[in-house]
Amino acid sequence: MxxxxxxxxxxxxxxxxxxxxxxxxxxxxxxxxxxxxxxxxxxxxxxxxxxxxxxxxxxxxxxxxxxxxxxxxxxxxxxxxxxxxxxxxxxxxxxxxxxxxxxxxxxxxxxxxxxxxxxxxxxxxxxxxxxxxxxxTGTRPATEVVRANPRVLLVDDDAEVKLLLASRLKKLGVEVLYAADATEAYRLACREEPTVIVSDYYMPNGDAQYLLGKLRTSPVTENIPVIVLSGRDLGDAIQNELRREFSGHRGAAQIMKKSMDTSELFGALQQYCGFEPDPRIEL
Missing domain, CATH: 3.40.50.2300 (Response regulator)
Incomplete structure (x- = not known):
């Protein structure tokens, strides 16, 4: 060189x-x-x-x-x-x-x-x-270790959904964090700084729109991509609200329908997490 x-x-x-x-x-x-x-x-x-x-x-x-x-x-x-x-x-x-x-x-x-x-x-x-x-001075922090594997925060009050997604993500080498509602998710995101957040829309203690609003007000979480899932049809008005900017930062990166077929979701996650697809793992 x-x-x-x-x-x-x-x-x-x-x-x-x-x-x-x-x-x-x-x-x-x-x-x-x-x-x-x-x-x-x-x-x-x-x-x-x-x-x-x-x-x-x-x-x-x-x-x-x-x-x-x-x-x-x-x-x-x-x-x-x-x-x-x-x-x-x-x-x-x-x-x-x-x-x-x-x-x-x-x-x-x-x-x-x-x-x-x-x-x-x-x-x-x-x-x-x-x-x-x-x-x-150096680039090296005293205690912070750079993660070799991506980290995904799953936000859903349905334990079965979290179990389904987490088991497949872990097989792909992804570190998985959990939160049952928007309030807990915001606290966890500020502390753990995940690579991407996958959140249900309807939750107790604040929906996905509330979560996006909270995330985009903190310098630590303002740029974390958020994928929103919903088992119901959200309609154009809600989807437009989710996609709009919050405090000058991007809203939802993607909005998807909940499904047992997670290939679309995992295709989106691969963009952000960079894990290698494994044909042996059913998505």
């Missing part, structure tokens, strides 16, 4: 990941190291922001909604474009993914227990002048 001499100004970094928790934590720590940081929550947004923001370094997840991270890299690393350093942050263990990263000349940091160590090393490799800063 051709080296890029650090400019007098702070290096521009674009962080693209659909995990709101990781984006927030990594952005805070990289800003403390001296980077000028911009963020994106999906591949299409990353492409648009990269073209406008013109970053010096891109930190990007592989599995994201709309456009995956490797496709973003393929477009941004065109030889006719300005040089761009790339660090791929991924929980994937697929050898093909690593081969493609190396083909792009990208460095990768595996999500998991060693993520912060690998991220520090990647940034110092690209910007050696940051070594002393990294040793003093």
């Amino acid at each position: 051709n080296s890029i001499a650090p400019a007098a100004a702070a290096p521009k970094m674009l962080i693209a990941d659909d995990d709101p928790w990781l984006v927030r934590v990594l952005a805070e720590r990289c800003a403390r190291m001296g980077f000028e940081v911009e963020t994106a929550s999906n591949g299409m947004q990353a492409l648009l922001k990269a073209r406008r923001y013109k970053p010096d370094i891109l930190v990007i997840d592989v599995n994201m909604p709309e456009v995956d991270g490797l496709s973003v890299c393929a477009q941004l690393l065109d030889p006719d474009r300005a040089p761009l350093h790339v660090v791929v942050a991924t929980g994937s263990r697929d050898p093909g993914t690593f081969e493609r990263c190396e083909g792009f000349g990208a460095i990768y940091a595996r999500k998991g227990a060693d993520f912060w160590t690998e991220m520090d090393a990647a940034l110092v490799e690209i910007y050696p002048d940051l070594k002393n800063v990294a040793e003093q």
